[in-house]
Amino acid sequence: MQIDLNDMTFPKLLKKQAATIAAGKSALRQKGLGIWQSYSWQQYADNVRTLALGLHSLGFGTGEKLAILGNNRPESLFAEIAAQSVSGIAVSLYHDSTPQEVADALGKFDVSFVIAEDQEQVDKLLDMRDRLPKLYRIVYVKKRGMRKYHDDLLVSLAAVQELGSALGDQQPELFEQLVAAGNPDDTAIICLTSGTTGAPKGAMLSHRDLITMSLAFNEADPKQERDEYVSLLPLAWFGEQLMSVAAPLIAGYTVNFPEKQETAMADLREIGPHIMLSPPKVWESIATSVRVRMMDSTPFKKFMFNTFLPIGERYADCVLTGIAPPVSLVIGRFFADLLLFRALRDRLGLSHVRSALSGGASLGSNVFRFYHAIGVNLKQLYGQTEIAGITCMHRNGDVRGTTVGSPLPGTEIRIDEHGEVLSKSAGLFKGYYGDAEATRQVLTADGWLRSGDAGHLDQHGHLTITDRINDVLTVADGSTFSAQQIENNLRFSPYISEAVVFGGSGIPLVALIGITSRVVGKWAGDNKLSYMTFADLTSRSEVIELIAGEVNRANASMPEQARIVRFAIIYKELDADEGELTRTGTVRKATIGTLYKDLIDALHEGAETVAIDTNIEFPDGKTGHIKTTVAIRTA
């Protein structure tokens, strides 16, 4: 498709796609009543048109912000492009945000209109309305449970679209005029940053930023119209914005929305997508689920798995390091694929996947190796929301285990004197909304974006990320080491879901370990170990022994100076509502450092036990009290 970057916005792109792509081709699909219901590109464009005109007639206009609060569904996309059609700005929020988080974001970004998915989201907004003087309309998508709500703020999506189509009948030219007035340098979206190191900020990205990036992304990893994609992650995450909104408008592939969150994995298997992008957390949990299911499996299946997986791993090791595998291994791998991997990929919904991408955090090398062993072409990518997503990624045929690939076309990467990765491209953001100070801090004087990550470029032009620049550990002998690498290594155990490593610079390395409740709970059941609560489970000596075994296994694969000396098991599950994780499931190390300070201090001192007496707040607002004793174990 020919694209004139100086005149292109998403609403214009949508119009172009609707005019050129065959009517029988689906743009979006959502599962409803158990069947995939499709929207053609023309229907996509028509829905955007009526919604945009409806918003226009309610007074939504240039530069105003529309927030989208809810699960991913076609209406979220309609709303986003509709806002942009009238030169407004779309802001996607996490559907599981607490009312306070929603109010903070809406206040910070001066939001006047909100598209709320259902009663649950509307309730959050109505609870917080006193804090939101600028809020002018709440447009709700699902009518269910809304009969008894009579509030001037509320209007249904259907009613807004009706207003819009009436306006469209009166003034048939209006929509085209509004869209034509759009400027590529207008802010298209305000996207929340991941917030791994602090409160999320709002990065302003223009149409030009996003379209440039999508074109470069498509060049590095070509997508076709017949490709399928399943939208599994929140649209508030930049990766999902790119894959569900921006890239399909360039490449024309189909975006599928699952029926419910609980059915996502089954829906994934039904679609069998060609392209996927998920944070490492998702890839880790799929890999864990395979290993957990194998524990439960028949002896024959276990035998097959234990025989063929190592063959696949050896083959993957050769390919990932660029060595030609010996003929015997190629033959072995052929049978392994025929007898095991093919069925396994099918079970996971990864049969058709051509380009499986992992981005947003660092991916453990063991997980990476696992996917390549079973024949899934998993590729890493690296980037920041601030530069419209991607700066580096693996290319087909040039995937290396330890790197995050080479820069995209049009993107420059530089390592500064402190070892920090800097990047520059035409997709660089316009700044954080309402936070010029933070914007200055993240940009260098000559316009490079600071990543906060330490890394280096190798002779093949591949970038390797060590860790957050503040988290690079200096160990006993003075060499530097990445805490992330140790954490990833620990997390590869199915029993360990989280690991946070502290220490370095002369202080021995210690780890806080979060256990996978599902797997450890099952292990406890199988071993006739009774327990009452999660906290109780974590304090059982048998469980501590189990984890010690896993820590020692991880230690064995690390050099002497990078081994965990002591660890303790966290007595509760980490939770995004308490700020311990980001909404995409990455650990916020700084928050953990503060919340569990006593425990970490005790780990460093080498105490034997720590008494915990604390209050926690559950996601539903209830508070609980935890009183337990955490044992500290020397690995």
Place this chain on the structure above:
Amino acid sequence: MVQLSCSNIQLNFGGVRALSGVSFEVFQGEIFAIIGPNGAGKSSMLNCISGLYHPQQGKVMYEGQDVTKLPPYERTKRGIARSFQNIALFKGMSVIDNLMIGRHLHQHAGLISGGLYYGPAQAEETRHREYCEEIIEFLEIQSIRKSIVGTLAYGFQKRVELARALALEPKLLLLDEPMAGMNLEETEDMVRFILETNEARGITIIMIEHDMGVVMDISNSVCVLDFGKKIAGGTPEQVQQDPNVIKAYLGDEDLEEP
């Protein structure tokens, strides 16, 4: 409008009098709760309405017609559906199949066209499947649509029972302890579904429930039974203050005195 009226119901099992002289009226579109201590005759009363038991005396009038002598399936045809206290689903079948059985009443394809799955039979199946899928969406059980009922958690099974009762497209729904054995979250979900069933679908609901919080919150009127007799009736507020009810539930203070 009165949808169901029971007058002077008397039910004996041999010499045991399970119900004696119970009368009440249920209005179109309300949530009507029957409460009482264990053994008060609540389930017997529900069984008299659904047709599982036939009272020796008294009359059950449904939509102006006397249904006292009608068998259960006749009453179901007229729009009375029920769920059971102890789950009574087909445990070896999937959720969707259980629901489709609920639609059987409304299906008319014969043995041959149904067996060949051809023409009108196919169209009919599609139509009914759609109806069931709407219920699945309504009760948020999409993730277990194809699961075998026997493998599901108890809370889900209760929800599937409600789903099957709704598949009958009832006008009057009888629920026997819909919240029994559920945890707090499951109870809250169930309450939401019952209210939605009542409000959005306009279905009259008669339910037996032990959870007084739920009963007082959602029902429009309450009938209190004790030892087979109706001891009180009216709005939840009226019933709560009725001295007979307090006596039945908390015991009689005057009992000690001669």
